[in-house]
Amino acid sequence: MGRLSLKVVPGSSRDEVAGWLGDSLTVKVKAPPEKCRANEAVVALLADRRGIDPSNFVVVSGHGSPAKVVAVDGMDDKAIREAFPREKPGKPAV
16 A cells, blocks of 8 residues: 655635645645535545545544645555656646
8 A cells, every 4th residue: 555645725716736845745625624624525536536445545643734744555656656746847746
């Protein structure tokens, strides 16, 4: 099971994977940071963007924080990095 570090921005104007900030993938979601709505929206967005079943994602730390770690079942760290590559110069974010 691989892990992905995230920086989550809840209450955003749109849902988007905004790109990498250091070692964390920045994810913006419209959902508010209450009652796990933002966490659920993050999982749904990441799963949708890469065609991965949402049940394969588990928030393992940072449930109430913008800094989160998500485990992805069925993928190792290398596969996760390939699924969410760093932005290349001149190319839009994921």
